[in-house]
Amino acid sequence: MESMTEQATPRGSQRKKESRRKILEAARHLFVARGYHHTRPQDIARDAGVGHGTFYLHFPDKKACFLAFVEMARDEVTAASIKRIEGVADLEGQIRGIIEAIFDYGVAHPGVLNAALTDVGLLASSEDEPPPPTILEQWGDVWGERIKAHQAAGTVANDIDANLAGQAIVGMIRQVSMVAQRRGISRNRMTDSLVRFALQAVQG
Amino acid sequence: MESMTEQATPRGSQRKKESRRKILEAARHLFVARGYHHTRPQDIARDAGVGHGTFYLHFPDKKACFLAFVEMARDEVTAASIKRIEGVADLEGQIRGIIEAIFDYGVAHPGVLNAALTDVGLLASSEDEPPPPTILEQWGDVWGERIKAHQAAGTVANDIDANLAGQAIVGMIRQVSMVAQRRGISRNRMTDSLVRFALQAVQG
Amino acid sequence: MESMTEQATPRGSQRKKESRRKILEAARHLFVARGYHHTRPQDIARDAGVGHGTFYLHFPDKKACFLAFVEMARDEVTAASIKRIEGVADLEGQIRGIIEAIFDYGVAHPGVLNAALTDVGLLASSEDEPPPPTILEQWGDVWGERIKAHQAAGTVANDIDANLAGQAIVGMIRQVSMVAQRRGISRNRMTDSLVRFALQAVQG
Amino acid sequence: MESMTEQATPRGSQRKKESRRKILEAARHLFVARGYHHTRPQDIARDAGVGHGTFYLHFPDKKACFLAFVEMARDEVTAASIKRIEGVADLEGQIRGIIEAIFDYGVAHPGVLNAALTDVGLLASSEDEPPPPTILEQWGDVWGERIKAHQAAGTVANDIDANLAGQAIVGMIRQVSMVAQRRGISRNRMTDSLVRFALQAVQG
DNA sequence: TATGAATGAGCATTCATTCAT
DNA sequence: CATGAATGAATGCTCATTCAT
Numbered sequence: 001m002e003s004m005t006e007q008a009t010p011r012g013s014q015r016k017k018e019s020r021r022k023i024l025e026a027a028r029h030l031f032v033a034r035g036y037h038h039t040r041p042q043d044i045a046r047d048a049g050v051g052h053g054t055f056y057l058h059f060p061d062k063k064a065c066f067l068a069f070v071e072m073a074r075d076e077v078t079a080a081s082i083k084r085i086e087g088v089a090d091l092e093g094q095i096r097g098i099i100e101a102i103f104d105y106g107v108a109h110p111g112v113l114n115a116a117l118t119d120v121g122l123l124a125s126s127e128d129e130p131p132p133p134t135i136l137e138q139w140g141d142v143w144g145e146r147i148k149a150h151q152a153a154g155t156v157a158n159d160i161d162a163n164l165a166g167q168a169i170v171g172m173i174r175q176v177s178m179v180a181q182r183r184g185i186s187r188n189r190m191t192d193s194l195v196r197f198a199l200q201a202v203q204g
Numbered sequence: 205m206e207s208m209t210e211q212a213t214p215r216g217s218q219r220k221k222e223s224r225r226k227i228l229e230a231a232r233h234l235f236v237a238r239g240y241h242h243t244r245p246q247d248i249a250r251d252a253g254v255g256h257g258t259f260y261l262h263f264p265d266k267k268a269c270f271l272a273f274v275e276m277a278r279d280e281v282t283a284a285s286i287k288r289i290e291g292v293a294d295l296e297g298q299i300r301g302i303i304e305a306i307f308d309y310g311v312a313h314p315g316v317l318n319a320a321l322t323d324v325g326l327l328a329s330s331e332d333e334p335p336p337p338t339i340l341e342q343w344g345d346v347w348g349e350r351i352k353a354h355q356a357a358g359t360v361a362n363d364i365d366a367n368l369a370g371q372a373i374v375g376m377i378r379q380v381s382m383v384a385q386r387r388g389i390s391r392n393r394m395t396d397s398l399v400r401f402a403l404q405a406v407q408g
Numbered sequence: 409m410e411s412m413t414e415q416a417t418p419r420g421s422q423r424k425k426e427s428r429r430k431i432l433e434a435a436r437h438l439f440v441a442r443g444y445h446h447t448r449p450q451d452i453a454r455d456a457g458v459g460h461g462t463f464y465l466h467f468p469d470k471k472a473c474f475l476a477f478v479e480m481a482r483d484e485v486t487a488a489s490i491k492r493i494e495g496v497a498d499l500e501g502q503i504r505g506i507i508e509a510i511f512d513y514g515v516a517h518p519g520v521l522n523a524a525l526t527d528v529g530l531l532a533s534s535e536d537e538p539p540p541p542t543i544l545e546q547w548g549d550v551w552g553e554r555i556k557a558h559q560a561a562g563t564v565a566n567d568i569d570a571n572l573a574g575q576a577i578v579g580m581i582r583q584v585s586m587v588a589q590r591r592g593i594s595r596n597r598m599t600d601s602l603v604r605f606a607l608q609a610v611q612g
Numbered sequence: 613m614e615s616m617t618e619q620a621t622p623r624g625s626q627r628k629k630e631s632r633r634k635i636l637e638a639a640r641h642l643f644v645a646r647g648y649h650h651t652r653p654q655d656i657a658r659d660a661g662v663g664h665g666t667f668y669l670h671f672p673d674k675k676a677c678f679l680a681f682v683e684m685a686r687d688e689v690t691a692a693s694i695k696r697i698e699g700v701a702d703l704e705g706q707i708r709g710i711i712e713a714i715f716d717y718g719v720a721h722p723g724v725l726n727a728a729l730t731d732v733g734l735l736a737s738s739e740d741e742p743p744p745p746t747i748l749e750q751w752g753d754v755w756g757e758r759i760k761a762h763q764a765a766g767t768v769a770n771d772i773d774a775n776l777a778g779q780a781i782v783g784m785i786r787q788v789s790m791v792a793q794r795r796g797i798s799r800n801r802m803t804d805s806l807v808r809f810a811l812q813a814v815q816g
Numbered sequence: 817t818a819t820g821a822a823t824g825a826g827c828a829t830t831c832a833t834t835c836a837t
Numbered sequence: 838c839a840t841g842a843a844t845g846a847a848t849g850c851t852c853a854t855t856c857a858t
Contacts, residue, residue, distance in 0.1 A: 246820095833843105
């Protein structure tokens with residue numbers, strides 16, 4: 001096993017990465033199943049199969065671990081969304097694509113999005129710097145950029161505020177999907193409605 | 205110590221109501237200023253000028269007190285909204301009226317809406333019954349009814365899902381106003397955009 | 409039991425004082441027997457027969473409890489010393505009286521003085537204000553005053569630094585008594601030596 | 613990995629010594645700057661530029677490392693003191709020489725003496741054997757021997773207890789210098805006073 | 817009806833030490 | 838000889854709730 005050249009990734013380092021992975025995975029399960037406040041670092045460590053000191057080897061505190069989980073979820077959804085609309089040019093197709101990507105993700109990883117939306121601002125220790133932007137706010141910005149592109153292409157009116165429109169769309173998606181899920185509304189009906197609302201909102 | 209010359213009940217009852225009012229007022233201040241998790245029943249009682257035990261005379265637990273606060277905020281905003289659109293028949297006027305009512309409330313009572321939107325589901329003790337509907341969900345339903353009325357009047361297309369449309373609108377309002385507040389976007393710009401988006405979303 | 413006049417000390421208050429007394433007593437035993445670092449607030453509470461939350465009802469933290477213990481010991485010794493030299497005018501009698509008072513206290517309360525001498529500066533949380541003066545430093549000051557009085561009375565030379573002389577005397581007492589105790593040197597021999605050294609140091 | 617052309621032992625031995633030296637140096641800095649309880653073996657190892665495990669290659673535990681530091685400081689001061697009074701025969705000269713040697717050391721190595729005086733007894737794991745003699749106790753003994761020599765030479769009365777007198781002198785020096793430092797008293801004033809007190813204490 | 821002293825399960829975090837590599 | 842990831846017992850402290858008065 002010992003190669004003759006210098007190990008690019010020394011053995012201990014690999015082990016450490018593996019630990020971190022296991023901890024994050026366990027954290028994800030628990031944050032989803034029990035929520036932030038009912039998940040203890042000890043539980044995460046136990047489920048990850050490591051000692052609870054090890055938790056603090058990888059994260060300075062519980063909050064940092066949660067933020068890492070949120071970031072992971074965000075990146076996964078973002079990647080799935082981007083992949084879904086690759087090569088799709090029309091706004092309706094893009095809207096539908098992203099909504100479906102999000103719902104697919106929600107089906108594949110139940111509860112993760114909900115947990116990841118936990119308001120991180122509420123976890124702030126005290127009067128320190130303003131909390132980082134929400135996942136939703138970031139997504140809203142991405143939507144804003146997309147809408148601007150369509151304004152440039154002439155498919156969306158120039159006199160609407162693209163940034164706010166982007167935020168409006170994610171707000172719609174969040175609220176509608178939450179309620180639809182609670183009320184057992186069919187995915188198709190929800191998707192169709194959302195696509196229509198979003199499209200009309202920006203295109204009139 | 206209680207004088208014998210007074211009727212016990214009405215007097216005590218009034219006193220009790222007064223206690224409850226003071227407690228709720230203190231709770232409101234603290235939930236807004238520090239958030240649910242950083243507010244202790246003891247703090248509420250102290251700020252209300254009553255003993256710690258008195259808190260539990262009026263609320264079975266901290267969560268119930270928070271829910272009472274949420275309900276109070278909801279009712280205040282609802283009342284203000286209804287008053288604002290009394291006699292307003294057109295959808296645009298209604299949308300604008302309610303949005304402005306909400307913003308006025310937000311200005312008059314800074315932070316209250318934000319605090320009241322704390323996801324009550326996160327406060328659930330454990331795997332008990334599903335959490336009560338969010339404020340937003342309730343407001344979305346109200347919007348849904350209003351849209352149905354417009355569908356009946358012919359001012360909104362019949363083939364849109366009024367309930368989901370209602371939810372979409374409140375989702376938009378929530379997200380846009382949150383972001384606008386964080387970014388210091390002017391109220392007019394925000395209101396105009398929201399009215400436009402909401403109107404277009406349901407009317408095309 | 410309920411008196412007709414207002415209770416000067418309401419019932420709860422009396423109970424609280426009793427709690428504090430029990431906690432301090434338990435703390436004293438434990439700080440003496442195990443030292444500051446090996447005594448946990450929980451242990452103190454258990455030995456005091458109260459819940460461990462009660463500990464924090466009376467002291468903001470462990471350090472504050474320790475300081476209260478130190479203060480108590482200091483006051484006890486000071487009181488005993490003062491009582492011992494009441495009406496004693498000559499310096500030698502005063503020196504001997506105080507030394508004997510201290511030793512008597514040490515016999516009656518073994519280990520307490522030792523524990524109370526734990527350097528409080530070492531317990532300082534971080535870079536806050538300079539630590540309070542040591543017990544020894546305070547006693548040294550008292551000695552300094554006494555020596556000044558003797559200078560005024562002409563029984564001690566005016567050209568010695570009374571304050572430093574006071575500190576020197578307590579330094580002597582501390583070190584000699586510590587070593588003597590460890591080596592099993594008889595109390596008489598130790599006292600006689602100390603009196604002689606102290607007297608000669610200031611009177612030559 | 614160890615080259616075959618070098619003698620293993622001397623080379624490794626040198627490397628080991630170097631490690632130990634670096635660790636002790638780092639330990640000294642930290643014990644002085646932060647105190648025993650706020651210094652972790654990990655910190656020492658990091659500052660020494662070695663792995664955490666290496667620490668335990670050189671010291672069985674943290675306490676042993678601290679004791680090594682104390683011993684080092686003691687030996688340094690002792691050496692400086694002895695050098696200072698080489699060839700000085702009179703008691704006053706000796707007293708003054710040693711006090712000045714100690715103060716010079718304190719100036720050159722601020723905080724070291726203070727840290728080294730940490731009561732090692734407090735570090736005892738539990739009810740094991742009596743703690744090793746304090747630095748001060750050892751110095752007191754040295755003083756005792758010196759005084760005996762003066763008794764033999766007739767410059768100090770025979771009826772004083774030389775051992776206790778030695779302890780008394782170091783006790784004085786410790787307490788006075790500590791207080792003087794805290795109060796910003798000039799070194800000269802402090803030295804002169806100490807010399808006078810010490811000399812009078814044993815010579816009357 | 818009101819009080820506030822008391823409670824103790826629960827929590828996030830630390831750190832001296834070990835051991836596989 | 839050197840490393841540093843891993844460990845888990847231990848710690849100081851909080852806070853929602855109860856209950857004797």
